[in-house]
Amino acid sequence: MDLFYPVQVFADWFTYQLFGLDAVSRLGSSVNFFVYDTIKILVLLLLITHLMGAVNTLFPIEKVREYLAKNKLFGLEYVIASLLGTVTPFCSCSSVPLFIGFVKGGIPLGVTLAFLISSPLVDGVVIAMLLGLFGAKVTAVYVLTGIAISVIAGYILGKLNLERYLADWVTALEGDKLNLGTEHTENSSFIRSVSSEAFTIFKRVYLYVLVGVGLGAFIHGYVPTDFFETHVGADNVWSVPIAVLVGVPLYASAAGVIPIAQALVAKGISLGTILAFMMATVGLSVPEGLMLKKVMKWQLLVTFFGVVTFAIILSGYIFNSIL
Amino acid sequence: MTIQVLGSGCMTCKTLFENTKQAVAELSLDAEVEYITDIQKIIEMGYLKTPILTVNGNAVLVGGLPSVEEVKELLEGTE
Numbered sequence: 101m102d103l104f105y106p107v108q109v110f111a112d113w114f115t116y117q118l119f120g121l122d123a124v125s126r127l128g129s130s131v132n133f134f135v136y137d138t139i140k141i142l143v144l145l146l147l148i149t150h151l152m153g154a155v156n157t158l159f160p161i162e163k164v165r166e167y168l169a170k171n172k173l174f175g176l177e178y179v180i181a182s183l184l185g186t187v188t189p190f191c192s193c194s195s196v197p198l199f200i201g202f203v204k205g206g207i208p209l210g211v212t213l214a215f216l217i218s219s220p221l222v223d224g225v226v227i228a229m230l231l232g233l234f235g236a237k238v239t240a241v242y243v244l245t246g247i248a249i250s251v252i253a254g255y256i257l258g259k260l261n262l263e264r265y266l267a268d269w270v271t272a273l274e275g276d277k278l279n280l281g282t283e284h285t286e287n288s289s290f291i292r293s294v295s296s297e298a299f300t301i302f303k304r305v306y307l308y309v310l311v312g313v314g315l316g317a318f319i320h321g322y323v324p325t326d327f328f329e330t331h332v333g334a335d336n337v338w339s340v341p342i343a344v345l346v347g348v349p350l351y352a353s354a355a356g357v358i359p360i361a362q363a364l365v366a367k368g369i370s371l372g373t374i375l376a377f378m379m380a381t382v383g384l385s386v387p388e389g390l391m392l393k394k395v396m397k398w399q400l401l402v403t404f405f406g407v408v409t410f411a412i413i414l415s416g417y418i419f420n421s422i423l
Numbered sequence: 424m425t426i427q428v429l430g431s432g433c434m435t436c437k438t439l440f441e442n443t444k445q446a447v448a449e450l451s452l453d454a455e456v457e458y459i460t461d462i463q464k465i466i467e468m469g470y471l472k473t474p475i476l477t478v479n480g481n482a483v484l485v486g487g488l489p490s491v492e493e494v495k496e497l498l499e500g501t502e
Contacts (some may be wrong), residue, residue, distance in 0.1 A: 161471045194472045194486070196431050196462055201471040273463070300487045391431070394462070 104140050111136035130321030137313045137359065141232040142306065145225065149298035152224035155187045157294050161198070164188075169206040178258075181211045182250040185218030186243070189301055195219075196391050203266065204273055210258015217408055218250035221383040225305050229358040233316075234365075241423060242375060249379075249411040256407055265400035308355035316359035320366060327367050340416035343373050347380030348409055354382045371423045376416025384408055424454035426498070430474035432460045435488050439474045446494035 102108070114135050115121050121128035164184045168177055195216060202212040222243050230239040264271075361374045384405055392401055428443055430436020440458045447454050459465075465473060472486035476497065483497050 162469075165471065194431075197465050197473055198471045200462070200466050201469075204466070269463075273466070297487065304488070 107139050108136055126321040130317045133320050134313055134317035141309055144228040144232045145302060148224045148228040149301045150294060152187050153294040153297040161188055165202055165205050177211050178214045178251045178254050181215040182218040182247050185215040186222040188219055196395055199395055200270055208258055209263055210254045213257045214250045214254025217253055218247060222246035226354045229354055233358055233362040245415045249415060253407045253411045262400045265397040267395050270395050305355040308353040312356035312359035316363035319363035323367050325367060339373050340376050341413050343377040344380040344413045347377040348384045349386045350381045351385035351387050352381050357381050370420055372416050372419030375419045376412055379412045425479055426454050427457045427459055427477045428474055429459045429465050431462055436474040439488055442491045442494050445491050446498055450495055
């Protein structure tokens with residue numbers, strides 16, 4: 101039983117009855133696809149951002165830091181940092197204060213980086229989009245792989261003793277001057293703060309969803325099914341690394357990229373390659389690198405990007421062999 | 424009344440600064456709105472998320488992007 105069956109009924113009515121479009125025409129199928137996918141994704145987005153907002157209100161980032169700094173967890177701290185990264189909404193503008201706040205708050209560099217990797221890579225918006233467009237199985241594989249990447253890459257980076265490559269001003273910053281026990285004076289109720297956080301995210305991405313799904317719908321309706329097989333050729337061993345290396349510098353909203361990715365998969369590009377491309381796009385980017393350059397020397401920045409890029413390429417091959 | 428918007432210079436922070444200026448104008452408050460991008464200062468305040476909106480040195484909002492109307496509510500709540 102498809103939970104979204106009523107949405108399909110509505111999309112069919114909207115496209116074929118109200119607008120009188122032909123179900124087998126390109127325009128008809130594109131519009132139908134657009135209406136169905138947009139409604140489905142926006143509903144999922146509202147649900148998941150509320151869920152994440154609830155977790156995030158219960159475990160605010162300041163408490164997370166306190167917990168990670170005070171407890172010896174014998175390696176489990178990488179997993180915890182990475183899981184907490186997934187429920188923390190990521191804004192690249194917060195990455196710098198977050199990074200310093202963690203490192204100077206006594207959290208090991210590797211654990212901080214695990215958090216920094218998983219936060220954009222596995223995020224509520226990404227999960228909602230994947231669920232809506234690719235289904236539960238692909239979403240589960242993506243989420244588990246994303247967490248694995250951040251744990252493993254964080255662990256490796258932690259073992260490399262890269263602390264000396266923090267920017268000098270960060271090293272000079274005295275940790276005990278920081279106000280670690282910041283208590284938030286929350287004056288709004290739990291439900292209100294969850295909802296306002298969820299709607300903040302919703303407002304930030306809904307436009308990208310519309311544009312992304314619109315482009316995806318266009319590809320679905322107008323690009324011939326065997327287009328990529330004819331023009332690009334079957335996937336070869338290099339397609340994963342090339343897709344990842346193209347995706348790394350790109351900065352794009354997951355909400356815009358995922359619908360296009362789904363349409364490309366429907367037209368014959370292999371799923372694993374596309375997932376790896378998506379990970380590279382949402383996980384790393386030039387603007388994020390420029391932000392982090394303020395707190396890292398280039399040795400650390402390059403190692404960080406290198407290890408994560410390598411891990412994403414590896415997962416691309418894993419995706420292609422199991423999906 | 425001193426109002427400050429602290430951020431790392433990203434789009435969200437700039438928009439909050441603009442919204443705050445407009446809110447102050449619409450409420451015709453006697454206040455100067457300052458925009459601070461000194462990361463060190465944000466860190467010393469102990470916050471991990473940006474942007475931050477402060478009124479007379481007290482943070483009234485950390486993270487998130489309120490609309491002009493919501494900023495007005497926040498500012499009115501501090502009077």
